[in-house]
Amino acid sequence: MYTDTKLEEEIAAIDLMGPEPSDEHSRELYYIGKLRTLIAERSKEAGRQLTACTVTFGCQMNARDSEKLIGILVQSGFAPVETEEADFVIFNTCTVRDNADQRTFGRLGRISHLKKKNPYMKVAICGCMMQEKGNVDKVRKSYPFVDLIFGTHNIYRFAQYLWEVYSTDKKAAHIWEKTDQIVENLPVERKFSYKSGINIMFGCDNFCSYCIVPYVRGRERSRDPREILRETESLAQDGVREIMLLGQNVNSYGKGLENPITFAELLDEVCKVDGIRRVRFMTPHPKDLSYDLIRVIRDNPKAARHVHLPLQSGSDRILKRMNRHYTKEQFIELALKIREEIPDVSITTDIIVGFPGETAEDIEDTLDVIRRVGFDNAYTFIYSPRRGTPAARMEDQVPEDVVKEGFNKVLTAVQESARTRSAALAGRVMEGLVEEVNSQKEGYVTCRLSNNMIVHVPGDASLIGRFVPVLLEECRGFYYFGKIVEE
Numbered sequence: 389m390y391t392d393t394k395l396e397e398e399i400a401a402i403d404l405m406g407p408e409p410s411d412e413h414s415r416e417l418y419y420i421g422k423l424r425t426l427i428a429e430r431s432k433e434a435g436r437q438l439t440a441c442t443v444t445f446g447c448q449m450n451a452r453d454s455e456k457l458i459g460i461l462v463q464s465g466f467a468p469v470e471t472e473e474a475d476f477v478i479f480n481t482c483t484v485r486d487n488a489d490q491r492t493f494g495r496l497g498r499i500s501h502l503k504k505k506n507p508y509m510k511v512a513i514c515g516c517m518m519q520e521k522g523n524v525d526k527v528r529k530s531y532p533f534v535d536l537i538f539g540t541h542n543i544y545r546f547a548q549y550l551w552e553v554y555s556t557d558k559k560a561a562h563i564w565e566k567t568d569q570i571v572e573n574l575p576v577e578r579k580f581s582y583k584s585g586i587n588i589m590f591g592c593d594n595f596c597s598y599c600i601v602p603y604v605r606g607r608e609r610s611r612d613p614r615e616i617l618r619e620t621e622s623l624a625q626d627g628v629r630e631i632m633l634l635g636q637n638v639n640s641y642g643k644g645l646e647n648p649i650t651f652a653e654l655l656d657e658v659c660k661v662d663g664i665r666r667v668r669f670m671t672p673h674p675k676d677l678s679y680d681l682i683r684v685i686r687d688n689p690k691a692a693r694h695v696h697l698p699l700q701s702g703s704d705r706i707l708k709r710m711n712r713h714y715t716k717e718q719f720i721e722l723a724l725k726i727r728e729e730i731p732d733v734s735i736t737t738d739i740i741v742g743f744p745g746e747t748a749e750d751i752e753d754t755l756d757v758i759r760r761v762g763f764d765n766a767y768t769f770i771y772s773p774r775r776g777t778p779a780a781r782m783e784d785q786v787p788e789d790v791v792k793e794g795f796n797k798v799l800t801a802v803q804e805s806a807r808t809r810s811a812a813l814a815g816r817v818m819e820g821l822v823e824e825v826n827s828q829k830e831g832y833v834t835c836r837l838s839n840n841m842i843v844h845v846p847g848d849a850s851l852i853g854r855f856v857p858v859l860l861e862e863c864r865g866f867y868y869f870g871k872i873v874e875e
């Protein structure tokens with residue numbers, strides 16, 4: 389996003405011996421500049437370049453945040469590695485469901501022995517889980533080897549915090565309640581050369597009654613569209629062909645900006661950027677997905693033929709208790725409208741089973757939506773009470789065996805729907821972006837179609853990042869085996 393020369397010029401213009409600059413952007417660069425000397429000294433002492441690794445849990449937002457973390461680490465002098473046997477390991481956490489918390493604590497526990505073996509090793513933990521006081525207390529008590537703790541609101545201060553723990557060799561914790569800042573143009577180290585996420589907004593104001601996101605990610609803030617377009621252009625120049633616009637609720641994009649703009653308008657603008665071939669977005673809320681947005685997708689061949697539209701439940705009663713602001717019939721009408729307007733579109737969803745008060749009848753409503761919409765794929769989750777959310781305080785929590793029964797029914801229905809939808813594409817030739825070498829099947833690479841479907845085709849690493857026409861030959865549920873055909 390940001391050429392190295394520009395970064396170097398900016399760092400060179402800062403007096404690293406002087407006091408810290410007051411604006412956030414210069415301050416981060418000031419600390420990166422200072423860290424370079426310190427990390428170089430430590431590397432010399434260790435007789436090797438210090439290494440750093442990010443361990444990422446959760447959503448696309450977190451994946452993008454991790455690219456920012458590793459960007460700062462690389463600029464400060466660390467060599468990026470994929471293993472936790474590194475000199476600096478940072479856990480970027482998620483807390484959307486309890487199993488995410490448990491997985492993090494499990495992984496964290498397992499690395500304490502690595503720290504005993506490596507005197508240079510430091511461990512950090514950040515992200516959504518750290519915005520909950522109970523979790524910070526637990527890390528301090530049960531994982532005392534952790535050197536640095538911070539949350540979601542102050543991630544743009546990461547270089548400063550790194551400097552603090554490396555220059556003092558003391559532990560540090562910085563948790564903020566909120567922020568209204570968006571700090572632009574910090575270094576990023578992308579995981580993929582050909583695709584990238586782009587944050588368009590942060591936070592969420594919806595307060596669905598089960599969801600912890602508004603509490604840990606704070607109030608909605610939109611990025612200036614000019615910054616988003618500048619980032620898109622610079623990614624395109626850097627070889628990126630597919631981008632994903634990221635926000636917890638992209639339909640609210642633009643509210644509160646000096647010059648308000650809608651998400652549909654933004655998507656239209658982003659699609660115009662030369663070099664970009666495909667544009668995805670995550671996640672729209674069904675309650676305010678506009679007809680304009682459907683039209684922009686329909687009329688823009690670059691807009692991916694995929695809408696992820698979280699249903700959560702098909703029961704009006706449960707939807708009301710979830711604070712979702714739409715009914716079953718409104719959801720179905722919207723989904724069918726999307727299908728009608730955008731040929732070949734795939735619609736995927738999220739469903740929660742076991743929300744407080746959910747009965748077998750409510751599950752029937754959810755199954756009815758699955759059958760009538762015919763989702764191309766769905767993530768089905770068991771409801772997980774999150775501390776501080778209204779749903780966690782509801783009295784009629786559903787017993788585990790009832791939840792299991794409902795979950796199995798929903799899972800069977802979505803699998804069937806996905807299989808039917810996928811099978812209908814057999815024999816078609818569609819454009820795939822080659823993403824990676826298939827680790828399971830030798831001599832194969834994995835492509836992603838515009839509709840988000842995965843197709844495994846014979847090929848090698850030289851194809852990565854290329855768009856190729858693929859013939860869909862053998863349907864395996866919600867993915868295919870196929871082959872690249874002549875253009």
Ligand code: 5AD
Nearest residue numbers: 598599698738739740769770771772
């Ligand atoms: N329990 C279970 N699933 C949840 N989700 C969000 N909060 C919870 C919760 N407390 C699911 C929703 C959302 C997805 C990202 O995670 O389906 O769309």
Ligand code: SF4
Nearest residue numbers: 592594595596599601
């Ligand atoms: Fe959570 Fe609802 Fe916001 Fe999505 S829209 S992040 S489910 S509160």
